[in-house]
Amino acid sequence: MTEIISVQLDDPSIKRSAAIAKALGHPARIAILKLLGQRTTCFCGDITEVLPLAQSTVSQHLKALKSAGLITGEVEGVRTCYCLNPDGIKELESTLSELSSELIQTCC
Amino acid sequence: MTEIISVQLDDPSIKRSAAIAKALGHPARIAILKLLGQRTTCFCGDITEVLPLAQSTVSQHLKALKSAGLITGEVEGVRTCYCLNPDGIKELESTLSELSSELIQTCC
DNA sequence: AAAAATAATCGTACCTTTACGATTGATAAA
DNA sequence: TTTATCAATCGTAAAGGTACGATTATTTTT
Numbered sequence: 001m002t003e004i005i006s007v008q009l010d011d012p013s014i015k016r017s018a019a020i021a022k023a024l025g026h027p028a029r030i031a032i033l034k035l036l037g038q039r040t041t042c043f044c045g046d047i048t049e050v051l052p053l054a055q056s057t058v059s060q061h062l063k064a065l066k067s068a069g070l071i072t073g074e075v076e077g078v079r080t081c082y083c084l085n086p087d088g089i090k091e092l093e094s095t096l097s098e099l100s101s102e103l104i105q106t107c108c
Numbered sequence: 109m110t111e112i113i114s115v116q117l118d119d120p121s122i123k124r125s126a127a128i129a130k131a132l133g134h135p136a137r138i139a140i141l142k143l144l145g146q147r148t149t150c151f152c153g154d155i156t157e158v159l160p161l162a163q164s165t166v167s168q169h170l171k172a173l174k175s176a177g178l179i180t181g182e183v184e185g186v187r188t189c190y191c192l193n194p195d196g197i198k199e200l201e202s203t204l205s206e207l208s209s210e211l212i213q214t215c216c
Numbered sequence: 217a218a219a220a221a222t223a224a225t226c227g228t229a230c231c232t233t234t235a236c237g238a239t240t241g242a243t244a245a246a
Numbered sequence: 247t248t249t250a251t252c253a254a255t256c257g258t259a260a261a262g263g264t265a266c267g268a269t270t271a272t273t274t275t276t
Binding site for chain 2: 008009010011014015017018019021022023024025026027028029030031033034036037038040051052084086089090092093096097099100101102103104105106
């Protein structure tokens with residue numbers, strides 16, 4: 001019985017997985033996440049110092065990570081303090097490990 | 109000692125992680141992977157039947173998944189048989205679980 | 217009060233992605 | 247041999263992503 005168990009593009013869990021993956025889909029954004037993992041806390045300028053990108057570009061990437069829920073950003077005076085968002089990172093972990101174990105079950 | 113342990117954009121492992129994530133970064137491609145997980149084997153037409161997308165669009169997504177190494181595609185006469193690529197799926201699993209556990213360690 | 221510092225946003229240029237229909241080339245069926 | 251089938255590719259339009267410098271708003275420091 002090879003039944004198709006509904007694969008819909010607007011399935012919220014598929015959309016969410018794709019959105020998380022999309023946020024990870026650029027080297028700069030992975031690098032930023034790793035950096036935040038090393039330093040616990042970071043200002044935008046700290047990241048700009050380390051990456052070969054303009055401040056406005058870094059700010060853009062931070063915005064993408066924030067709207068995907070993977071980081072938080074809190075204004076502290078003239079700076080903004082960015083941190084990994086534990087909830088988002090856990091969701092990243094669970095969502096993508098669920099997906100890969102689902103896939104591995106049949107193919108490996 | 110809060111030392112930065114080299115975060116470079118052209119680090120191959122960062123680039124690879126980003127490339128894998130990018131391949132997962134669209135609902136249609138996640139749906140295709142899940143479909144292949146359910147059916148073990150699929151022709152392009154099977155996928156086109158199930159997804160609300162034109163054949164040429166599905167073909168494009170299959171191409172993206174294939175060049176990311178997540179699926180294989182073998183011509184069988186007039187059709188092409190697509191399968192999950194065990195090596196690619198394992199790499200997806202290990203790469204992204206390594207990343208998330210690295211991140212979880214500091215933030216959670 | 218003026219100047220400096222920080223980061224968001226704007227404007228812009230360029231490239232990529234996504235989607236479609238049409239076409240093509242290859243194979244299989246009539 | 248002709249016709250039908252399948253999927254890749256082409257051409258193209260619209261939308262989105264990536265990068266930069268310049269500008270702006272806010273907050274500190276002087």
